[in-house]
Amino acid sequence: MPHLPPAQGLGFRMRPSGGKSGRPAARSVHGVSEVSASWWWWSQAPLQLKNLPVNSFSLEFLTELIINLEKLENDKTFRGIIITSDCPKAFSAGVDLREICGKNPAHYTEYWKVLQDLWLRLYLSNLVLISAINGPCAAGGCLIPLTSDYRILADNPKCLIGLNETRLGISAPFWFKDPLVNIIGHRASEHALQLGLLFPPAEALQVGIVDKVVPKDQVQSTALSVMTQWLAIPDHARQLTKNMIRKPTADLLVKHRDTDIQNFVSFISRDSIQKSLQMYLAKLKQNKD
Ligand SMILES: CC/C=C\CCC/C=C/C(=O)SCCNC(=O)CCNC(=O)[C@H](O)C(C)(C)COP(=O)(O)OP(=O)(O)OC[C@H]1O[C@@H](n2cnc3c(N)ncnc32)[C@H](O)[C@@H]1OP(=O)(O)O
Numbered sequence: 318m319p320h321l322p323p324a325q326g327l328g329f330r331m332r333p334s335g336g337k338s339g340r341p342a343a344r345s346v347h348g349v350s351e352v353s354a355s356w357w358w359w360s361q362a363p364l365q366l367k368n369l370p371v372n373s374f375s376l377e378f379l380t381e382l383i384i385n386l387e388k389l390e391n392d393k394t395f396r397g398i399i400i401t402s403d404c405p406k407a408f409s410a411g412v413d414l415r416e417i418c419g420k421n422p423a424h425y426t427e428y429w430k431v432l433q434d435l436w437l438r439l440y441l442s443n444l445v446l447i448s449a450i451n452g453p454c455a456a457g458g459c460l461i462p463l464t465s466d467y468r469i470l471a472d473n474p475k476c477l478i479g480l481n482e483t484r485l486g487i488s489a490p491f492w493f494k495d496p497l498v499n500i501i502g503h504r505a506s507e508h509a510l511q512l513g514l515l516f517p518p519a520e521a522l523q524v525g526i527v528d529k530v531v532p533k534d535q536v537q538s539t540a541l542s543v544m545t546q547w548l549a550i551p552d553h554a555r556q557l558t559k560n561m562i563r564k565p566t567a568d569l570l571v572k573h574r575d576t577d578i579q580n581f582v583s584f585i586s587r588d589s590i591q592k593s594l595q596m597y598l599a600k601l602k603q604n605k606d
Contacts, residue, residue: 411457
């Protein structure tokens, strides 16, 4: 598995530094706890997102992310991935607004297709996916958490999470909405989506958009201990079950991909939508702490 060096702030750290292979050196131990510790360690891959400053989804970043996920998925050593951010400001600020502002229909088409690809790859992944959410996570930034099997959020007032698209004058696509409905239910989704709510940690836990809230310095260790529980289940049984539960939702996108792209391109190309996105981006640039 290649270790990709970050280039100009863009990159993925796929495992902590360790032995030659990046993993701790194999140890010959016979104690059960040490054997099982090394067993789960070897089975899970940490994936740290790094597209400074806020892990927004540029086309280049999305493409690299898909390539890295594909490699992990095809490497039979790995049974799970813990996804976290290596950017201090955010887990992910979602769609890079510069990709959907002031470009042409061909660009919007390509961008949306790649975003759909990422969603499908994550939602139907055979691996156990755990999101270790250590920063704010807005709109498209929730794509990874909402397609994960488990979500852990840092207990920090800055760590807001939610689908806030309506606040930008846009609407979340149905394939963002569907996993949210599957996770928090119909009524809570109506409320959250229409108002574009960004939940602080306690509320996020209460509504169920995350499964656990822990102090920021415990996000990673909690993710590792949750991963141990999930990896204790035989893969084939867990994968069949995951697929059975998720396939109907994924099939909706598979079936309606082209129409969804056309809808997105015609919606995002409207002058009024472009104007509100540009205003939102300008406001972000003004609102410096
Ligand atoms: C039919 C369907 C149609 C459309 C569907 C489209 C679906 C779209 C989904 C989306 O994801 S839209 C994006 C939504 N994202 C947000 O609302 C988050 C915006 N960002 C923030 O709230 C904050 O930046 C923050 C993540 C909380 C971090 O705040 P902080 O104060 O620490 O940093 P700052 O705001 O100064 O940001 C640093 C830097 O990054 C730029 N930035 C932030 N977010 C984005 C983004 N999404 N795209 C592009 N650029 C972004 C920000 O402007 C700053 O830039 P600067 O340093 O050059 O000023």
